[in-house]
Amino acid sequence: MTRPDLGVVMVGASGRMGREILQVLSRESGVSLHGAIVESSDPLSGKPAPFHPGINCRGELTVSELRRGAGEGMPIVGIDFTNVSSTLSTARLFAEAGVPLVIGTTGFSAPEKEELFSHSAKIPLLLAPNMSLGIHLLAHLVRQVSRALPGFDAEIVEVHHQKKKDAPSGTALFLGEAVASGRGENLADRGVYSREGMVGERIPDTIGIMAVRGGDVVGDHTVHFLGMGERLELTHRASSRETFARGAVEAARWLALKKPGFYQMEDVLGIAK
Numbered sequence: 001m002t003r004p005d006l007g008v009v010m011v012g013a014s015g016r017m018g019r020e021i022l023q024v025l026s027r028e029s030g031v032s033l034h035g036a037i038v039e040s041s042d043p044l045s046g047k048p049a050p051f052h053p054g055i056n057c058r059g060e061l062t063v064s065e066l067r068r069g070a071g072e073g074m075p076i077v078g079i080d081f082t083n084v085s086s087t088l089s090t091a092r093l094f095a096e097a098g099v100p101l102v103i104g105t106t107g108f109s110a111p112e113k114e115e116l117f118s119h120s121a122k123i124p125l126l127l128a129p130n131m132s133l134g135i136h137l138l139a140h141l142v143r144q145v146s147r148a149l150p151g152f153d154a155e156i157v158e159v160h161h162q163k164k165k166d167a168p169s170g171t172a173l174f175l176g177e178a179v180a181s182g183r184g185e186n187l188a189d190r191g192v193y194s195r196e197g198m199v200g201e202r203i204p205d206t207i208g209i210m211a212v213r214g215g216d217v218v219g220d221h222t223v224h225f226l227g228m229g230e231r232l233e234l235t236h237r238a239s240s241r242e243t244f245a246r247g248a249v250e251a252a253r254w255l256a257l258k259k260p261g262f263y264q265m266e267d268v269l270g271i272a273k
């Protein structure tokens, strides 16, 4: 029997993305589920992982277990789709164990991103607010349009399902960075998040970012470039979480072979930043 090329430890195994990734892992060859981590209070704790009846979900993971797993010959990579505080703990654990980690969680502050970045001195760490191919092509186009149309007002609108907890989406912020970088600027200096009341006229060169929530929308992002007498709208719509799940597994395969460092989805996809 041939051994799988890669073992994945899925952190957040009972979540929307966790389940989707477990399903992708159950179908793909050359990759297997090594561990499924849920919150200790989760009803799935101690029960078989969805789509993987031979592996029980667990509420904890230790550095020595990770090290032991990684020492068994098969490379191991973690994939985390949980929340900010959980992912920060996961990243500390994986860095200590020396095991690569793919992070799909969104909602980090700048200092929290710095903390994640610091772990990349010890392990290959990939952080991507969106694992789809289309969003990264969109960001590439947005940078070009932003550069070509400096006088146009840029506004980003994202729409997500009613259960999403962070706003605006990590992807909207990522696209905001793309608009800003096309103009040689930083989103931190130009971002405007929603508007209410007597806000006055639009301040030139700002980048507006708005969040809409409702229903079961997987994830829509539109970047509006608004000029005088004309406007351009670039839209990406995700209609299935499988797109993100496939991207995350692809990123894990890619990351397993890398040296310690900080990586993004563009590196996996070979798209110029």
Ligand SMILES: NC(=O)C1=CN([C@@H]2O[C@H](COP(=O)(O)OP(=O)(O)OC[C@H]3O[C@@H](n4cnc5c(N)ncnc54)[C@H](OP(=O)(O)O)[C@@H]3O)[C@@H](O)[C@H]2O)C=CC1
Pocket: 011, 012, 013, 014, 015, 016, 017, 018, 037, 038, 039, 042, 081, 082, 083, 086, 103, 104, 105, 106, 107, 128, 129, 130, 131, 132, 166, 170, 244
């Ligand atoms: N990069 C990308 O392409 C994508 C990123 N995302 C991001 O991924 C994150 C998760 O999204 P989604 O799956 O929809 O959210 P869910 O809330 O469905 O899933 C998160 C899961 O993590 C669990 N969890 C929380 N703390 C821990 C912990 N310490 N250990 C193990 N599990 C834990 C939660 O449990 P409980 O509910 O009990 O708290 C929940 O089951 C979000 O930040 C979202 O924005 C989402 C889609 C695509």
Ligand SMILES: O=C(O)C1=N[C@H](C(=O)O)C[C@H](O)C1
Pocket: 106, 129, 130, 160, 164, 165, 168, 169, 170, 171, 172, 218, 219, 220
């Ligand atoms: O929470 C979600 O669902 C999604 N989150 C990511 C984000 O915040 O950008 C990516 C995707 O749009 C779905």
